[in-house]
Amino acid sequence: MTVVPAQQTGGAGGTSGLYDVIELILDRGLVIDAFVRVSLVGIEILKIDVRVVVASVDTYLRFAEACNRLDLEAGPRKDPGLPDLVGEVTESGARGKSKGALSGAAETISDAFKQARDDGRGEEEPARPRARRSSSRSRKEEQE
Amino acid sequence: MTTYIYGIAAATHPALPEGMGGIGEPERKVRVVRHGKLAAIVSDSPDDLRPKRRDLLAHQSVLDEAGAGGAVLPMRFGSLAQDDEAVVAVLAELADHYEERLNALEGKAEYNVKAAHDEQAVLHQVLAENPELRAMVEANRAAGGGSYEQKLHLGESVTAAVRAREESDSVEVRRALEPCAEAVSVGPEGTGWLANVSFLVRRDAAAGFVAAVEELRKDQPHLELTVHGPLPPYSFVDLGPAEPAEDAASVR
Numbered sequence: 001m002t003v004v005p006a007q008q009t010g011g012a013g014g015t016s017g018l019y020d021v022i023e024l025i026l027d028r029g030l031v032i033d034a035f036v037r038v039s040l041v042g043i044e045i046l047k048i049d050v051r052v053v054v055a056s057v058d059t060y061l062r063f064a065e066a067c068n069r070l071d072l073e074a075g076p077r078k079d080p081g082l083p084d085l086v087g088e089v090t091e092s093g094a095r096g097k098s099k100g101a102l103s104g105a106a107e108t109i110s111d112a113f114k115q116a117r118d119d120g121r122g123e124e125e126p127a128r129p130r131a132r133r134s135s136s137r138s139r140k141e142e143q144e
Numbered sequence: 145m146t147t148y149i150y151g152i153a154a155a156t157h158p159a160l161p162e163g164m165g166g167i168g169e170p171e172r173k174v175r176v177v178r179h180g181k182l183a184a185i186v187s188d189s190p191d192d193l194r195p196k197r198r199d200l201l202a203h204q205s206v207l208d209e210a211g212a213g214g215a216v217l218p219m220r221f222g223s224l225a226q227d228d229e230a231v232v233a234v235l236a237e238l239a240d241h242y243e244e245r246l247n248a249l250e251g252k253a254e255y256n257v258k259a260a261h262d263e264q265a266v267l268h269q270v271l272a273e274n275p276e277l278r279a280m281v282e283a284n285r286a287a288g289g290g291s292y293e294q295k296l297h298l299g300e301s302v303t304a305a306v307r308a309r310e311e312s313d314s315v316e317v318r319r320a321l322e323p324c325a326e327a328v329s330v331g332p333e334g335t336g337w338l339a340n341v342s343f344l345v346r347r348d349a350a351a352g353f354v355a356a357v358e359e360l361r362k363d364q365p366h367l368e369l370t371v372h373g374p375l376p377p378y379s380f381v382d383l384g385p386a387e388p389a390e391d392a393a394s395v396r
Contacts, residue, residue, distance in 0.1 A: 018197065018200065018201065018204075020256070020258060020370060020372055021204075021256055021372050021375060022200065023331065023332065023340075024254070024256060024331075024342070024375065024378040024379065025200055025203060025204055025220075025221045025378065026195065026200075026220065026221050026222075027220070027332070028220065028329075028331075028342075028378040028379045028381075029218045029219050029220035029221070029376075029378040029381060030151070030152070030217050030218065030219045030220060030223075030381040030382070031219075031220050031223070032149075032219070032223065032234055032238075034225070034230065034233070034234050034237075035149060035219075035223040035224055035225050035230075035234070036223075036224045036225075037220070037222045037223055037224070038193045038194065038195065038221075038222035038224060039194075040195050040222065055300075055303055055307075057296065059299065059303055060295070060296050060298075060299025060300045060302075060303055061295055061296065061299055062299070063267070063298075063299040063302040063303055063306070064284070064290070064294075064295040064296070064298045064299035064302070065295070066263065066264075066267055067267060067271065067277075067281045067284075067298060067299075067302055068281065068284060068285055068289055068290075070264070070267055070268065070271065070281070
């Protein structure tokens with residue numbers, strides 16, 4: 001049985017929701033001294049303590065490049081279809097898109113969870129995630 | 145056989161997910177261990193339980209299901225008791241505390257908000273607000289991109305400006321959403337976001353909270369906001385007046 005560190009699945013489409021709340025599941029919630037906790041070896045990298053913008057030469061150069069490419073005359077929300085802005089699809093641009101798509105579902109989110117659960121049980125009742133049955137996640141492990 | 149604990153609810157909780165599939169492969173059936181006014185949502189645990197994606201999802205799903213019917217105190221993933229009797233002992237020992245917490249969390253859910261900068265937009269903003277930075281950019285451009293030192297200098301200055309912006313925006317996110325929440329819990333910093341804040345929101349006020357997020361999105365278009373909720377109140381299980389002062393580390 002292979003143990004896939006959870007963060008490796010984090011970037012892929014529907015599972016990014018799990019990645020976003022994984023620190024809640026792993027690091028918050030009730031802890032009771034009398035109980036033992038399973039080892040979390042293998043996913044400790046998730047306990048990220050890096051500052052948000054890491055001050056490094058790489059960051060400096062990246063920002064300098066980004067500024068050089070920036071169209072200073074345009075507003076911040078310039079139409080992304082205009083050619084001089086889209087010389088390359090930046091990482092942040094791609095990330096922005098997926099976040100936008102995700103955040104649209106603010107009300108019921110954990111969309112990714114529901115999707116993941118739906119994945120696990122095939123086509124049955126995709127619109128009613130709460131009506132799941134006990135045999136639901138049968139196929140998920142193939143992805144792990 | 146060890147017992148895995150998902151969460152604690154009131155014994156009167158109307159819809160505990162008994163029989164639902166839980167962690168493990170094959171899925172272990174969810175059971176309910178009751179004592180007095182409390183009920184623990186548990187299942188057997190596989191011997192080799194590891195924090196795999198499927199198990200994390202199962203933990204979350206069981207709590208999600210239980211939380212839909214009433215208040216639940218979610219356990220942190222991976223809590224194991226020797227057996228059901230050990231669970232009963234814990235329920236008995238800390239009954240008052242758990243009952244108080246369940247009352248406090250009744251009808252409320254956690255919404256986790258993460259904010260990040262749209263890089264293009266925030267660069268525009270810091271340059272627009274800072275003529276010196278702008279001059280540096282112009283100078284570098286005029287010099288065909290600038291020397292390595294010039295780039296480094298510009299990048300360092302811009303990074304500092306963006307950092308400052310992250311801090312003020314982090315405060316702003318909290319300030320904008322706090323009025324719609326019963327409690328706030330600030331999560332750890334991490335790569336990829338400038339704010340990671342959980343809000344405890346009354347379920348009947350969730351629409352207002354979501355509207356406030358939308359409002360913030362509109363007001364601060366350079367912020368990318370990701371909202372997850374309603375979630376079991378992971379970040380709010382330990383708050384409250386009745387939190388026992390006992391602490392293993394300080395006692396010994």
